[in-house]
Amino acid sequence: MTATASATPTPGALHPTSGADALAGTGALVRLALRRDRLRLTLWVLAVGVLPIYTATALDTVYPTAADRQARATLMENPAAVILGGPGFGRDDYTLGAMLANEMGLTLMIAVAIMSVLLVVRHTRTEEESGRAELVRACVVGHRAHLAAALVLAALANAAIVAVTVAGLAAIGLPGPDSLAFAVGVGLTGMVLAAVAGVTAQLSEHTRAASGAALGLLGVAAVVRGVGDIAEPGGSLLSWFSPIAWAQQTRAFVELRWWPLLLSVTLIVVATGLAHRLAGRRDLGAGLRPPRTGAAGASPLLSGATALTARLQRGTFTGWAVGLALTGVTFGSLADAVLDAVADNAQLSAFLAAGATRDLTDAFLARMLTYLALGSAAFAVTSVLRLRAEETAGRVEPLLAASAGRVRWLAGGLLVTLAGSTLLLLAGGLATGIAAALTLGDGRLVAVMTGACLAFLPAVLVIAGIAAALVGLAPRLSALAWAVLGYALLVGMFGVLLDLPGWAMRLSPLEWVPALPGEPLDLAPLAGLTVLATALVAAGLTGIRGRDIGTA
Template sequence: MTSLAGTGTLLRLAWRRDRWIVVASVLALVATAYGSMAATLDLYPSDAAAASGASAMVDNPSLTALYGPLPSATVAGIGVLKTVMMGSLATAFLAFALVRRHTRSEEEDGRLELLAAGVVGRRAPLAAAVALASLTVLGTGLLSALSLLATGVDAVGSFALGAVEVVAGLVMTAVTAVAVQLTSTTRGAGGIAIGVLGLAFVIRATADTATGAGQDLAWLSFLGWAEKVSPYGANRLWLVVPAVVATALLLAVADALLHRRDLGSGLWAARPGPARGAARLGTPFGLAWRLQRGSLLGWTIGYAVLGLVIGNIASSVDQIADSPDVEEMLRKMSGGQGSLLDAFFGTELRFLAVGAAAYGIATALRLRSEENAGRGEIVLATPVSRWRWLASHLVIAGAGSVWLLAVVGVAAGVAAGSVSTTGVAELLPAALATAPAVLVCVGLTLLLFGLVPRLSTAAWAVLAVFVVLGEFGALLSLPGWALGLSPFDHLGSLPGGDPNAAGLVGLLVVAALVAAVGATAFRRRDLAT
């Protein structure tokens, strides 16, 4: 038996398990690329019309730090400004999730040990996971490029955007392959891989806002490589080559580390805990908080930084959105009332609410991982009821999501207050007004966990659909019933307008109902043991 025996079978199994999530995620990324370009082409009839807005984007350091430099002062360049960095991050995260799920998560849950008892080589699980992630990344890049071609823009630039996603996704695939060899836990592997991704973003942002030789720091970040492809600008398609080389080298390192560790363990020894645990760990909430606090801290730091960056962009909003068409686009995406600055903040806060929903979903899905690993059964063997165990994780998922919204509202308000008349008093309520939509996403996750636990991760596909409807539904003139499927379509218009009181109350009722149904279903079903 060779070390790669069974790779094809494991690849088919991985695809069978994740095909709907992969398809939904890829389609969401492709729709984002297409929607952004199509909307921009509608706003600017020519490159000359886009020139003034482009100059304001170039001159704003906060915008550059967040999205990177403008590829070119053209309509197509503006159309991919957000897609380059946001698409890179999203593709990288998708690759990370697939590799970790089919390697370290399988080992931690004990399923890989059962597979290894059959005709499965030592390298096969890692090879299958890397193959699935790589094919997904390549498919995302190709379909994104083809979707842009449908808008009539330059073909070379279109394939350059596909190369951007391929560069980021392939390198992140290999980074995750190394991370899962280093630690024995899914959470530890995730911390390492996401830490590398965060560091790559910080290095890239620092380089983009630096002057002189400091700009060369971008070459130390694989997100910097993706950015420097510069679709509809320099079109450096050759940057795929160093990305492939780096991917191959990292995969070679991952393979070497794989043969230096035992199945189920990591290269780094697990740190022993204290001889006696804290008293608070004797309660379901205390244990859930201990498991989730590191993740919430990382998200809090990230949201505080994003809030400050977005708040600082307030000084340039008038120059960036200097045409009636751009203003109309912002109003459609934010609810439609208030000043231009209000419309800008409304749009950005809704986008960040989607991120808060992602945190809530990931936190709620910890219930499923705890159940699969058998730790949930151990907890429930004590006098802890199913409801208390469920509620402990649900409270952290819901309250943590609302906390992130409060953090970004305060941070954006503080930064914006120094350059405009909009401050914390306006942005904090606007951020918190998106909480009901976020809680609906958390409630739907619990519903899936209770009713069809094996499909719990489909919550990510549901969020992807909400993103497409919320971000681009109005711009693409989708019918009202389709837009109404997204909870983010019922929020009203804050800041600058009025909240949709009936819609917000309705969303809270929906969130409570789906969570109650999910909790009831969980109490009536058997545990996965």
């Protein structure tokens, strides 16, 4: 007789649950994630890594002398500037490095934090929600491998940004150790939020809830840091409860110290350990927090595809509305201080007025409205591409199986985009006008700034129309709408400093809008933008009529 070995696998062989086996397959998942996100990661690394390098170069051009930089340093004493920047270390000797750390550090940290949150949630909770994680776990993959791979991916992305930033800042002549501390602080802040996202991904069973919770904590950290820095010069005790402050407290380019970064490392280790522990206490696809039970019947306000789209986007809209309103208040309150600082700076005056011979007050306010319009345009692109995401996720087909047609569905979604973009411009302009009126003592600015901000609506709708046309005609290329927005951002922020030719400036829809207040209101370009936006939307609606839903 021949003995036959049993083919029954050992318990836990295919689904490891403890020790090193729980991380089985992590390397393969990291390689898969790098391949899937190679374009996305490249764009993030280049955008965030190159931004401080170019900003330092631009600041050196606009503020070439020590006197110019000291005039700029006076702006950092304003509470609004402290909230948007940092505690203002080195204001008594405002070098280029100190200017970069104080005024760009927060922006970079928020950018890498958002990147890290999106990466971790995408490769953990989104994989489970889509059902792909269950298929992968049918192989020899540990139950903590997805989380570990997502965190490794975030660490690699942040490390790449640190490397690009350090190399670039050192190349333009900034001190190497300070450049390293500045970049590492930014990268560690990103990893703090990556670990936090790892925790929130275990708590909720939905992607939006997981990323929303992590980004909400990022917002709280930014507010706590801002309030703490306002309470006391250089930061109060409250500031130290925010991981953003830990990176800023390295005092790079002023009085370098490394030890605050140990707090970031400690929190990363603790949050990562907590995320792994929670991952072992829940079922695949479920969250530790039970989902909230909905109402038995839908509200009348939820009838129809358009109302559903508005409901799904209300959180995004609320976040943008609050952000643009606060930004508008900051811009308006800074008007008086900025004008005092730039009055004797020929380069900055030229940047604000863009070569025009007009009042610097109007020039400054008009320039700030461009940034509010860019924020509204970013919401518009997000809103339109959200429709494409709903389509690829398979949630549109059930809607179309009812009475809603595909053209009606897309048109309803674009109507939500139109309403949201309009309200955002209204909120930003109104907030800017109120703050400027209180600061400058000119009540007419409330109506003037509100109307001036609304003048950007046709240009914003052109950008939204491009996204709509791509969704309808070439859905695989719909992400190119972000490239259009990115170009508008480049032109709006750096076009004058780069001395771009007129034709290159005019490729941005925002550049066709009259620079209100201060310039005559010319309706012809606004009418042309409106016609172009309408044609783009019509192309998108025609395209979706003739293609299959859920495919390219």
